[in-house]
Amino acid sequence: MRRALAVMLSLLVFLPVSGCTLSVYNNYRELERLQVIETVGFDAAEDGGVTLSISAGRDASGREPVRASASAQSVTEAMQELQDRSRSDELFFYGTGCILLGEAAAAETARWLELIARSESLRLDTPLFIVRSGEASELVTEAGGEESDITQIMQALMHYAEKSGPARIYTCADAARALIENGAALTGAVRKGEDAPKEGSLTAELDGYAILGGKGRLMGYIDGEDALGVGLYCGEPGRAALTLSEGVTVELAGGSVELVPAWGEDGSITALEARVSVDAIVLEALPGLELGSDEAREAIERELAGRAGGWIYNILSKSVSLGLDFLGLGRRLERGDPERWHAMSSPWSSMLPELEISVTAGAELLNIREFAGAPDWSGTYEQ
Structure with a gap:
């Protein structure tokens, strides 16, 4: 694990320039065929496997958001299964703006951070949130109902947090760096909620910060107004x-x-x-x-x-x-x-x-x- 974390630290050094290697134009992909995945969720599955959930959000043409999940023994296998389901569209993960981690998966957050650090598709500078007492897949595939989606919800929550507090939004890179340097880290936390204007519609709500200990293990939370203290600190x-x-x-x-x-x-x-x-x-x-x-x-x-x-x-x-x-x-x-x-x-x-x-x-x-x-x-x- 120490060696893996050292690799992550070295990858953090190159984070500002990492976008140069995955240009759409360098890979000669047709823009019309790209399905930009904006929100990704990771959950722990049975026998050490993973449930990967994705949301593409709505595009400029008004096309319905793509929401799906797949369980497999590895993230690569789950990605391939989702790609096979997408028919002619190519799933493009480099535009991901938020990563959600189910609470059970947060028992080994370092596993997911290492995966993201090594991935050619995901980025370490992506905001990371842990779903309190729930699974990421439920929010990613169901939140927002027919009129919205988890991407719009998380964008609104992050904008609100940056403006009104708690203002500190932690990325995967922040969590990885803190675990390597301090042996502990903070990351954002959300919980499932009901969208009041749309009765019965599932949404996400900010819920303080998650505390990560050794190997990224979830150790607790900072609740309520105390979360404002993190921003103040x-x-x-x-x-x-x-x-x-x-x-x-x-x-x-x-x-x-x-x-x-x-x-x-x-x-x-x-x-x-x-x-x-x-x-x-x-x-x-x-x-x-x-x-x-x-x-x-x-x-x-x-x-x-x-x-x-x-x-x-x-x-x-x-x-x-x-x-x-x-x-x-x-x-x-x-x-x-x-x-x-x-x-x-x-x-x-x-x-x-x-x-x-x-x-x-x-x-x-x-x-x-x-x-x-x-x-x-x-x-x-x-x-």
């Missing part, structure tokens, strides 16, 4: 809207997390303080709420800071409790003090589960002055 919080108890709705506008280690006398790291800073803008407030005073502003900023600090504390605590550095804490600490890091008395992996975590947080409302001295809407005119 990475400096990409998105523009999530939060309603606070003071009757104010704010939108995240930026933030950062600084890690401050506490060093023991033996040269080991014994504790870790996270200093969280978050910026936001006020979108709206309840009628009659006076935001111009320092007291009101401080109360809102204090609540926002506590909420953001809670996200960071929860994800750091999960990293410690699992003993998995899925956030890349070690890499960041090494960059902060490389000399001291390399002189540590024990390996980082043995220190992580014993760390004491503390968080301090601050927040700033960037547009609070706009709400000071609100206009008089009573219509009273004084000459």
